[in-house]
Amino acid sequence: MEGGKTMNEATRERVHTHVQAVMNRLIEKRTILEPFLEHQIAERNPFGFSVVPTEVWKGAKFERSFVTVLGQGIFEQLGKIIAEGAGAIAANQYDKDLRLNTFQVDTIGDIISNQRARLRKGEIRQAPDLTQELANLANLQTNRYQDISIKSDLYIRRPDGTEEYYSFKTVKPNLDQTAEAKKNLLMLRAGDSNCKAYFALPYNPAGEGNAYTLAGHSIPKKLFNMEDKEYVLIGGDLWNKIGNDENTYNELINIFQEIGQRSKERIRTEYFDL
Structure with missing residues (x-):
């Protein structure tokens, strides 16, 4: 990790303001705009409602809303704020135009298709070696080219000119999400060997410092080596x-x-009426 200052006060304030605004909107939505209605649970899930306390359904609804809000760009927006605070240029939903030769484009498609097929068949194999995959792509040559555009959730240009591209996904991404992230990563790194592109998970569902695989979610490891920080950044490694x-x-x-x-107290009193 390169040296640098800790988060400055202006950046802390921007992060605080952003997260606070998100929580304020969420609480307003769940308590005023779209409040919990007990009779809807009774109508839509009569068996479950009959045996499980109302508090469980009410808590579950708030949790789903919170998870949805976090998945709608909140983490990537925080990434932009933090990167800018560290002196970089940053953007969300950044489009990068690339030119790859057709052999490279076709091979990337084959890599993803083959790994998806092996996952569906439940085949056991070693974690993919992205360094080797990229080396193989670099050796493919033809005079036919294809222009493509890749959208990244977060783009960062450091003061020294280094460019970084981040594909943010939920901490337990499905196969389509994982495959999309890998395809974009291979395209970006094959099209510009000087850039850094990452599969980014905002926190570790197995607990910070533990191996991701302990979370019991096996899909990503079929397309990525989840311990290879050259391509996969999770939790502390990502934010640092x-x-x-x-x-x-x-x-x-x-x-x-x-x-x-403050938000916990508001949720207890305004949402749960405690």
Whole structure:
């Protein structure tokens, strides 16, 4: 990890304001705009409603809303704020135009198709070696080319000119999401060997510091080596890379905890009527 300053006060304030606004909108939606209606659960799931306390259904509805909100660009937007605070140029939903030869484009398609097929068949094999896959792509030559455009959830250009592309996914992505991330990563790195492209998961569902595979979700490891930080960044590794500082992840967690002191109380009183 390169050296750098910890998150400055202006960046902390931008992150705090962004997350606070998200929580305010979520609480308003669940308590005012689209409140929990007990009779709907009774109508739509009469068996479950009969044996499970209302509090469980109510809590589950809030959790689904919260997870949905986080998945609608919140993490990638925080990435932009943090990268800018570290002195970089950053953008969300960034389009990169590339030119690859047709052999490379076809081979990338074959790599993804073959790995998807093996996953569906339940075949056991070693984790993919993306370094070798990229080396093979670099050796493919033809005078026929194809122009393509890749959209990245987060783009970062560092002061030294280094370019980074991040594909943010849910922490337990499905096969389509994982395949899309790998295809984009191979396209970007094959089209520009000087760039860095990453499969980005905002936190580790197995717990920070643990192997991702302990979370019991096997899909990503069929297309990625989930321990290879050259291509896969999870939790602390991701946020510390974006912030260019080893303390970024902990500082981000601290900001969420600060906001939680108020948001938890509001949810208890305004949503659960406790």
